[in-house]
Amino acid sequence: MTQPRTYRAVGLTLRKSPAGEADLIASLYSREHGKLDVLARGARRLTSKLMGHFEPLTLVRLSIARGRTLDIVAEAEVVNAFPDVKADYASVARGLHVAELIDGFSASSASNPQVLDLALQTLDAIGKQSPAATDDHSPDLPLRYFDLQLLQLSGFLPELYQCVECGDGLEPERHRFAAGAGGALCADCITPPEIVVRPLSLPALKVLRLLHRTESVDRLPQLNMPATVQREVHGILSETLQYWLDRQLRAQSFLDAAKLA
Ligand SMILES: [Zn+2]
Structure with missing residues (x-):
């Protein structure tokens, strides 16, 4: 059976690179x-009707022709350019964190529509955040939600309810965390020396569990999280993502730079 010569797709641009x-x-x-x-083809020409269609964080509807090496865009239409996400540097950096992780965690041509939905909902949530609101709640909570849910959809959700070594339920304040062991540990279990174990506070564990059981990013409560807990949750999720990605998150360092600016 021969494959049709053209096909359609709706997709979010993660990155672009010049060619020819x-x-x-x-x-x-x-x-x-x-x-x-x-x-x-020709998309970098100022006169091209494809100009701007493939900026990262743009949702496009495409008609694609099969090519010998790369498939070729025949028609493209912007569905959502997420202008609110692109309105300021910190939001762009948050958006690129989403794009970079989707890129890192998605194997070629394995389709999981839930991953796209998670990305689009997270971008909507990032776009809705007013810069003035960043003082009184946790502006990165939607991103942390995205981190945890992407780990779940990718099959890498860390254990948050019982000790990964002995299987006992976790007792308050007697828990630790090891990305390399697969999640939370009780205070008694001994792990091999090559596994990095870090402290895990009760407030951070509660936030991680909340991120796990919240149905969608727009149902996240407004949390007044102390900065120490925000940093701890961020640290645990970053470590887990990096453990599985085994590489530095460039978008994350971009975001950190944005915060320092
Ligand atoms: Zn244990």
Whole structure:
């Protein structure tokens, strides 16, 4: 059976790179086909009707022609450019954190529409945050929700309810965390020396469990989290993501730079 010569996809652009004189290669996460690399011919020309369609964090509807090496964009239409996310540097950095993790955790052509939905809902939540609101609640809570839920959808959810070594339920204030062991540990279990074990406070454990059981990002409560707990939750999730990605999160350092600026 021959494959049809063109196909359709709706996808979020994760990154783009220049190719040839005026072309670009866009990497997207699509609802229909998972991760896709497509060639957009002439898209870097100012006069191109594809100009701006493949900026990272843009949702596009595409018609794609099969090519010998790379598939080629035949038609493209912007569905959502997330202008609110692109309105300030910190929001862009948060958005790029989403794009980078989707990129890192999605194997080519394995499609999971829930991953795309999670990304789109997180971008909506990032866009709705007013910069003035950052003093009285936790502006990165939607991102931490995204981190935990992406780990879950990818099959890497850390254990949060019982000790990964002995299986006993966790007692308040007698718990630790080890990304390399798969999650929370009781105070008594001994792990191999190569496993990095860190303290895990009760407030941070409660926030992680809340992120786990909240149904969607727009149902997250407004939490007045002390900065120490925010840092701890961030640290635990970053460590877990990096353990599984085994590489530095460039978007994260970008975000950290944005916060220092
Ligand atoms: Zn144990």
